Amino acid sequence: MLDIVIEARQAELSAGFTVKRILPYRLRRMIGPFIFMDHGGPVNIPVAQTHNLDVLPHPHIGLSTVSYLFSGNVTHRDSLGVEQVIKPGEVNWMTAGKGITHSERFEDPAMLSGGELEMIQTWVALPEKDEESDPSFENYKSEQLPVFTDTGVWMRLIAGDAYGLKSNVKTHSPLFYVHVVLQPGTRFGLPKGHSERGAYLVRGRVEVNGVTYKPGQLLVFTKGVDPLIIAKEPTTLMMLGGEHLGDRYIWWNFVSSRKDRIEQAKEDWKQGRIDLPPMDSEEYVPLPEDKSKPAGGPPPNALS
Known part of the structure; x- marks a missing residue:
């Protein structure tokens, strides 16, 4: 009846911000097209430490990120020029396709006053025919x-x-x-x-x-x-x-049906060939050191 029960593991995104990481798991990489799942919060954080929650600009390929909040607000900015305040109960569906960068900032006055944050982020792998599609972002109100x-x-x-x-x-x-x-x-x-x-x-x-x-x-x-x-x-x-799409490689924030495409994305980010969000381009997450042996290990960080 139950194929497997996956226990969430702790993963630190930044100083003071730890999430529950559910997918990928070594014995079960995907459920249908869902290849990644993080549960952040609920967290109450002192005003002076709110900036610790910020996820700096970083890249994606070959997937859609789905951000869903139970409480709190997050400001999304991406390399398409989109700036969107994500609110509880909304669906925020960002398709990376051939490449996109975005940031998530915690700038809402309620958050800055010590409000609570709780959110789930999943990644949905794209069919092979859509892996190199143009990136897009859509916000759907509750x-x-x-x-x-x-x-x-x-x-x-x-x-x-x-x-x-x-x-x-x-x-x-x-x-x-x-x-x-x-x-x-x-x-x-x-x-x-x-x-x-x-x-x-x-x-x-x-x-x-x-x-x-x-x-x-x-x-x-x-x-x-x-x-x-x-x-x-x-x-x-x-x-x-x-429905299962077939096996995927996943490394850091990159997902692809082809290992060589992951390697290309690493080099593109390292060489600055992926644009930063125009409204958030002063800092970014550098490419982490690759300590994995087989390609496809869990990403070292990300709510996104």
């Missing part, structure tokens, strides 16, 4: 996203299709991504029609087949099964999956 409620259940479809709902968020391959809130005692099932499916516990506890699971665990389900998820207390889940 009111543009389908919401379903029933006794003990609230859910928002972030992207794709699930439970009879369909999102208008533009994707490149079949997938689903859902924010689910369950009240104690609620029984809930997985969406049908997708070959690879997982559920990440943000908070609360659930029971599956007599076993109880806790926050920070990603439950990856066996293909073709229809398990019953029972909420043992107020619970928040992020459910995700879709």
Whole structure:
């Protein structure tokens, strides 16, 4: 019934900012097209240290980043000239394609007054035909996203299709991504029609087949099964999956079906051949030292 249970590991993005890293995992690199997942927060940080949360300009290729906030605000700036304040409940879908850079800054007055931040960021690998597409960025407001409620259940479809709902968020391959809130005692099932499916516990506890699971665990389900998820207390889940695209190399912020493309991206960033965001070009993240042996190890850093 359960293919694997992945325990989140701690990863430090910057001084004082540690996240839970869920994907990639050595025994399970992807779920459908999802190849990366970080859970940041909830964190309250003193005003003097807010700048420690900032993610400086850095590059991506071959993927889409999906930023989703539960609380707090983040300012996104990218090399397309986009400047967007990301707010809770919105979908921010940035497709890197052949190459993009962006930064994430924590400049909101509420954050600067000691407000709370909690967010999930995933990366979605692109089909081979789209890996060298032109980069793009789209912001979808919360009111543009389908919401379903029933006794003990609230859910928002972030992207794709699930439970009879369909999102208008533009994707490149079949997938689903859902924010689910369950009240104690609620029984809930997985969406049908997708070959690879997982559920990440943000908070609360659930029971599956007599076993109880806790926050920070990603439950990856066996293909073709229809398990019953029972909420043992107020619970928040992020459910995700879709169709597998094939194997991918991943190194730092780069994803590709070709190892040589990763090497090219490394050299392009090192030589300054990837433009910085025009409104945030004074500093950037340098290319990290490559200590990996086989290409495809987990990226050394990133919420994005």
